[in-house]
Amino acid sequence: MELSIQERLKDLRVERGLTLEQLAEKTHLSKSALGSYEGDKLKDISHYALIQLAKFYEVSVDYLLGRAETKNHPNADLTDLHLSDDMIGFLKSGLVDNPLLCELATHPDFPRLMADLEIYVNGIAAKQVQGANAIVDAVSATIMKQHNPGLTDPQLRQLIAAHIDDDSFCRYVIQQDINKIALDLREAHKDDFFSVPEDNPLEDFLQTAEETASPNSDPEQAAMAFICKRLKLNYGKLSDEEKKWLKRIAQKSDLLKNPNPQRGRK
Known part of the structure; x- marks a missing residue:
C-alpha cells in the first residue's frame, strides 16, 4: 500500500528514534510545523522545509512527496542494474506484486538460492555428483566381482542407496532454499491488516x-x-x-x- 506524505515523514522520524522536539532542534524547523506535516490534515510544506527534511533524512524530495519508492537510491541508473528490456517491461506490467518481489530478492538467504540455482543451471553440481557416483559404481562392481553377494546384502544395498540422482538432488536443494524464504516472508506478514479474506x-x-x-x-x-x-x-x-x-x-x-x-x- 502506498504511503502518504504524512506517513513517510513520521516513519522516517520514528526510524531514527526522534521526538518532534529533537527533530525541530536538528532541522531548525518549528515543532508545530513538523507536527502539522505528520498530521491527518496535511498542510502545505514549504520548499525550504522539504529540502531540509530531505537532506536530514538523506532521501530525495521525490520520495517525501510519494513520487518515488526508493529512499537511498533515488537516481539509480537502469544500466547499473543490468536489467534486460524484458525484465523492465515485466516489472512495469503490474503482473506481479513488485514489493513482494523486492522482499524476496533482499532476503538474507536469496544469494544462496541464486548460487544453488546457478550451480544447477550450469551443470556444475551434476559433474561433481557424477564423479562421486562413478566411485560408488566402481566399489560396487569390485564387491560384486570378488564376493558376488546377493542383491539383499546390506552393504551392497548401502552402496546402491549412495548412488545420487544429480538432477533430483539439485532440485531438492533449490526447493529447500525457496521453502525457507517463503516461510520467512509469510511469518513477516502474518499480522498484516489487509489479509486474504476467509470467504471466497x-x-x-x-x-x-x-x-x-x-x-x-x-x-x-x-x-x-x-x-x-x-x-x-x-x-x-x-x-x-x-x-x-x-x-x-x-x-x-x-x-x-x-x-x-x-x-x-x-
Whole structure:
C-alpha cells in the first residue's frame, strides 16, 4: 500500500528514534510545523522545509512527496542494474506484486538460492555428483566381482542407496532454499491488516451475478451489489442518496482500478 506524505515523514522520524522536539532542534524547523506535516490534515510544506527534511533524512524530495519508492537510491541508473528490456517491461506490467518481489530478492538467504540455482543451471553440481557416483559404481562392481553377494546384502544395498540422482538432488536443494524464504516472508506478514479474506470473493461474485442476472439487469447496479456483498451491506436497504455516495466512493477505490489481488501491507 502506498504511503502518504504524512506517513513517510513520521516513519522516517520514528526510524531514527526522534521526538518532534529533537527533530525541530536538528532541522531548525518549528515543532508545530513538523507536527502539522505528520498530521491527518496535511498542510502545505514549504520548499525550504522539504529540502531540509530531505537532506536530514538523506532521501530525495521525490520520495517525501510519494513520487518515488526508493529512499537511498533515488537516481539509480537502469544500466547499473543490468536489467534486460524484458525484465523492465515485466516489472512495469503490474503482473506481479513488485514489493513482494523486492522482499524476496533482499532476503538474507536469496544469494544462496541464486548460487544453488546457478550451480544447477550450469551443470556444475551434476559433474561433481557424477564423479562421486562413478566411485560408488566402481566399489560396487569390485564387491560384486570378488564376493558376488546377493542383491539383499546390506552393504551392497548401502552402496546402491549412495548412488545420487544429480538432477533430483539439485532440485531438492533449490526447493529447500525457496521453502525457507517463503516461510520467512509469510511469518513477516502474518499480522498484516489487509489479509486474504476467509470467504471466497469469486463465490460472492458468482452468487451476486446470478441474483442480478436478468434481461433488463443494470451492470452498474450489479457491480454496486457485488461491492455491498464484500462490505456485508444490504444494497436493497440503501437510500438513493446512500447509493449515490457509494458509487462516488467506489470510483476512487484502488481495488476497482487494479482488480488483481494485492498482498496486504502493515
